[in-house]
Amino acid sequence: MTRDGLLILAPLRLEARALSQGAPSAWVVRTGAGPLRSSCAASRIIAAAGADDVHAPHAVAIAGVAGGLDTNLPAGTLVVADKVIDETGRVAALLPSASLIAAELNARGQRAVIGTVASARAVVEGAHKRATLAALGAVAVDTESAWLVSAPWEVPTAVVRVIVDTPERELRSLATVTGGIKALAVLSRTAKVLVEWGETVEAREVLLASPRSFCAGVERAIDTVVRCIDKFATPVYVRRHIVHNRHVVEHLESMGATFVQELDEVPDGATVIFSAHGVSPAVRQAADARALNVVDATCPLVAKVHNEVRRFSARSRQVVFIGHAQHDETEGTLGEAPDMVVLEAAGDVAALEVADPDRLAYVTQTTLSSDDVQDVLAELTSRFPAIVGPGANDICYATQNRQEALRSIAPRCSTVIVVGSPESSNANRLVEVARRSARKVVLVDDERDLRFEHLRDAPVIGVTAAASTPEMVVDRVLDALRGVGPAELREVSSTSENTSFSLPMEVR
Numbered sequence: 001m002t003r004d005g006l007l008i009l010a011p012l013r014l015e016a017r018a019l020s021q022g023a024p025s026a027w028v029v030r031t032g033a034g035p036l037r038s039s040c041a042a043s044r045i046i047a048a049a050g051a052d053d054v055h056a057p058h059a060v061a062i063a064g065v066a067g068g069l070d071t072n073l074p075a076g077t078l079v080v081a082d083k084v085i086d087e088t089g090r091v092a093a094l095l096p097s098a099s100l101i102a103a104e105l106n107a108r109g110q111r112a113v114i115g116t117v118a119s120a121r122a123v124v125e126g127a128h129k130r131a132t133l134a135a136l137g138a139v140a141v142d143t144e145s146a147w148l149v150s151a152p153w154e155v156p157t158a159v160v161r162v163i164v165d166t167p168e169r170e171l172r173s174l175a176t177v178t179g180g181i182k183a184l185a186v187l188s189r190t191a192k193v194l195v196e197w198g199e200t201v202e203a204r205e206v207l208l209a210s211p212r213s214f215c216a217g218v219e220r221a222i223d224t225v226v227r228c229i230d231k232f233a234t235p236v237y238v239r240r241h242i243v244h245n246r247h248v249v250e251h252l253e254s255m256g257a258t259f260v261q262e263l264d265e266v267p268d269g270a271t272v273i274f275s276a277h278g279v280s281p282a283v284r285q286a287a288d289a290r291a292l293n294v295v296d297a298t299c300p301l302v303a304k305v306h307n308e309v310r311r312f313s314a315r316s317r318q319v320v321f322i323g324h325a326q327h328d329e330t331e332g333t334l335g336e337a338p339d340m341v342v343l344e345a346a347g348d349v350a351a352l353e354v355a356d357p358d359r360l361a362y363v364t365q366t367t368l369s370s371d372d373v374q375d376v377l378a379e380l381t382s383r384f385p386a387i388v389g390p391g392a393n394d395i396c397y398a399t400q401n402r403q404e405a406l407r408s409i410a411p412r413c414s415t416v417i418v419v420g421s422p423e424s425s426n427a428n429r430l431v432e433v434a435r436r437s438a439r440k441v442v443l444v445d446d447e448r449d450l451r452f453e454h455l456r457d458a459p460v461i462g463v464t465a466a467a468s469t470p471e472m473v474v475d476r477v478l479d480a481l482r483g484v485g486p487a488e489l490r491e492v493s494s495t496s497e498n499t500s501f502s503l504p505m506e507v508r
Helices: 013-022 035-049 098-107 127-134 145-149 178-200 216-231 246-255 281-289 300-314 328-334 346-351 370-383 397-412 425-435 471-482
Strands: 005-010 027-030 057-068 078-086 091-094 112-119 138-142 157-165 204-210 236-239 257-260 271-274 293-296 318-322 341-343 360-364 415-419 440-444 460-465 487-493
Touching: 005 013, 005 035, 005 178, 013 027, 013 057, 013 178, 035 145, 057 145, 057 178, 078 098, 078 138, 078 145, 091 145, 098 112, 098 157, 098 178, 098 471, 112 145, 127 138, 138 157, 145 157, 157 178, 204 397, 204 471, 216 236, 216 246, 216 271, 216 300, 246 257, 281 293, 300 318, 300 328, 300 360, 318 328, 318 370, 346 370, 360 370, 370 425, 397 415, 397 425, 397 460, 397 487, 415 425, 415 471, 425 440, 425 460, 460 471, 471 487
Parallel strands: 005 027, 005 057, 057 157, 078 112, 112 138, 204 460, 204 487, 236 257, 236 271, 271 293, 318 341, 318 360, 415 440, 415 460
Antiparallel strands: 057 138, 078 091, 078 157
């Protein structure tokens, strides 16, 4: 029979039946249990694929049950392998497909974890043998995956195993034990997700926008926290998130930083860092009153906007702030002048009431889209011709560079992936820029937010990242894309960045 598409390999008849029941149209082949049968089956299938009347699979999934090695993973847990090893610890395969498949399973209510699967030459019984494999970093063990995945498939490969027993409760018969029945039911539900993964596999071109990820202000803020942790007694406190990225915050927390919302959570006399987004004068005064050791990590470009507000106010001008009302940067800037007004969109200008139309000035949030700012400014200057602004654009160079880099690739992309946190203004503005020309745009915190629907029918994918996103997170997204087919990666650079900011005096 001529078959192509996704090939699902199942060692046991019961496993193959469960998978076929879950996806009746799937191409499921039973390999037989153990290393020898697995190797022979893989060789036979690959040889047959070269015959004139048989098509080669374009993706291979190995699925079945496994023994648990981690006491925290109960029976019925799906293990999606990112690495397969043999019983000596030799790596049989690294599998970039793991993150996408696990994310899709979890999104559909099936508990799936990513981990290492070990393959032994015989069924592993006894706590000591399981502990030995667990010491190699494995969370589950079978007797087939290492030999099946080592075959020269030359296509994307996945390994998904359902834990059927645990170190504390070993099973003797898959067919008669309740745990085995539960595992097979989970396996059946998994089949449809595997088929959809196979449908997502295709060769792609990935356009990587440059510049992307950290800007000089973000690097300065993070380095400030790291140096404070090294220099001062921990805990070192940080008011609000130092930058709007969960990965950065969690990493700094692991080093000893404590993030708080307000200063009343900081003990008297402790070290507190102000985030890159800046703070109002009232916050500075409160810190002084408490004798806090303040280290200011405000981005110099945000500090520039604060200085502009003070200068305009000193000249008796009312200041209009173009930005997002709930953002930390907005909150800090508004504190510089009591009569400031926030405009979020061009439509807000019609309702704007000012004390004196001839004594009006504007500043902008540093992380806005330049297109949106121009729309608001057009309305402002039309209604208030005497309005004045800063001598230089308030939108930060990094924000503009990342938006321009994205504009250069978005029209060519089927899907654009913006890597950044939902709280990041910079990331959300990139999404808005991409939506002006790309068919599909998705904002992901990391690779776990990707779904098959984002990647299906997308031969050209654009990738960029907010100024607060670590490059290592972008690398993880790119690895995940390799799990759904060969990806020709091409970096598209619109400009280079060499800006740097000196650290606060307290940590130089």
